Amino acid sequence: MTLKVVHVAVGVVLRQQQVLLALRPDKLHQGGRWEFPGGKVETGETTSQALARELKEEVDLDIAASSPWFELQYAYPEKTVLLDIHLVQEFEGEAIGLEGQPVRWVPLSELHQYQFPDANQPILDKLLAEFGRP
């Protein structure tokens, strides 16, 4: 059996004490959960390029700068993902769900009310530890 790891660029977009979330359509992998916008890195792209492309395609934001934050590998029963998580604090535009998906700016203090893909717990922990108010 070959282990195929899907490389995913994930954007944690921060504006003051809020983070951008989008609802994954039900039919997709981990559908019905709230995600950080992003998607698969394509051949020949850097992670930053993939992130900028995905954020434009999915939520219409133009990224001015992003910085690699950390990586997280997670084995779902059906596939293994490598989430390459970037922080985005400089961007232009208003976030809208270009694929028809609901998008929301969520205060860090309300993140616990949302359901995320199973892989995401370390992202939430780190987000609150580094940016949440004590």
Ligand SMILES: Nc1nc2c([nH]c(=O)n2[C@@H]2O[C@H](COP(=O)(O)OP(=O)(O)OP(=O)(O)O)[C@@H](O)[C@H]2O)c(=O)[nH]1
């Ligand atoms: N975008 C995103 N993907 C995540 C997160 N957490 C997580 O496990 N994933 C997984 O990463 C994988 C790839 O993400 P994706 O479905 O957004 O890929 P994509 O935009 O290129 O979509 P496509 O396959 O329709 O072209 C999915 O299996 C998804 O379940 C997250 O917070 N954001």
Ligand SMILES: [Mg+2]
């Ligand atoms: Mg995506």
